Amino acid sequence: MKIQYWGTAAAEGVPSVFCNCPTCKEAREKGDRFIRARAQALINDDLLVDFGPDTYQSALKWGYNLADLGYVLITHTHADHFTPTELHNRQIGFSYGMKYETLNFYGSTDMVERYYDYMAGNGAYLLEQKRVGLNVIEPYETCDVNGYAVTALPATHGTRHPVVYIIEKDGKTIFYCNDSGYPKPPVLEWLSKCGKKFDLVSYDCTHGDMDPVEQWGENASHMGLKRNIILREKLREFGLYKPGTVDIVTHFSHNGPEVGYDDITRLAKEHGFIAAYDGMTVEI
Numbered sequence: 001m002k003i004q005y006w007g008t009a010a011a012e013g014v015p016s017v018f019c020n021c022p023t024c025k026e027a028r029e030k031g032d033r034f035i036r037a038r039a040q041a042l043i044n045d046d047l048l049v050d051f052g053p054d055t056y057q058s059a060l061k062w063g064y065n066l067a068d069l070g071y072v073l074i075t076h077t078h079a080d081h082f083t084p085t086e087l088h089n090r091q092i093g094f095s096y097g098m099k100y101e102t103l104n105f106y107g108s109t110d111m112v113e114r115y116y117d118y119m120a121g122n123g124a125y126l127l128e129q130k131r132v133g134l135n136v137i138e139p140y141e142t143c144d145v146n147g148y149a150v151t152a153l154p155a156t157h158g159t160r161h162p163v164v165y166i167i168e169k170d171g172k173t174i175f176y177c178n179d180s181g182y183p184k185p186p187v188l189e190w191l192s193k194c195g196k197k198f199d200l201v202s203y204d205c206t207h208g209d210m211d212p213v214e215q216w217g218e219n220a221s222h223m224g225l226k227r228n229i230i231l232r233e234k235l236r237e238f239g240l241y242k243p244g245t246v247d248i249v250t251h252f253s254h255n256g257p258e259v260g261y262d263d264i265t266r267l268a269k270e271h272g273f274i275a276a277y278d279g280m281t282v283e284i
Helices: 020-031 057-062 084-090 109-117 124-130 185-194 212-216 225-237 261-270
Strands: 002-007 040-044 048-049 072-073 103-107 132-136 142-145 148-154 161-167 172-177 197-204 240-251 279-281
Touching: 048 084, 048 261, 084 103, 084 109, 084 124, 084 279, 103 109, 103 142, 124 132, 148 197, 197 225, 225 240, 240 261
Parallel strands: 048 072, 072 103, 103 132, 172 197, 197 240
Antiparallel strands: 002 040, 002 279, 040 048, 142 148, 148 161, 161 172
């Protein structure tokens, strides 16, 4: 299994559109890996995680034809992760020769409701034409998504019914746990009993070297390296790690301390993590 990070930024992107903070200035000056699109990832070239406003440009940048895409997981409905207005271009008469008649989305009930909100009342015809499909995965439910066993777990985040995903195929398992703060006790209890073994864990590191729980309490909707380390130790305690499990940190905000490419790469490495950058591919 492989995962390619199309975007590794929080909602604002890096540089943020109207910002001249040091992190954003550095990104504009240096370009390349200092530039980050909004968080998104492609698994095995056939399963996309999130569908935000940078999807089309990221697909072009990384050489992927969205006409070949048939399956998308949505973590939550903040606009940086779910912007379905581009789907108007999938209607009959607008797009031809697609690999899949239906582009199937999987997520919470909030995804379905927000789809109609974003599409301004015009989304029903795409469902009627079978150009788009909306599928609900309930919390703690495992669903077959084109041969992947996908389990949704409640995320700690500021929307209705946000989720993170455990994604399994061909004996490999990815725990994609961003966009989220530190898991709540019921999620930790479920993880302690699930008996899975993770080959790769993708952590939310929005706040860089800051611990948001120390700042805002247990309901903080993101993590940083300090909280990533705590969660990693908990997952190891639960027996969910195996020799060689890969630890990735991603979803960086320009607001966090030391979140520029050089700084976060160095800090992550010091603690045994790999800091993701746009276009990075990891095979497990």
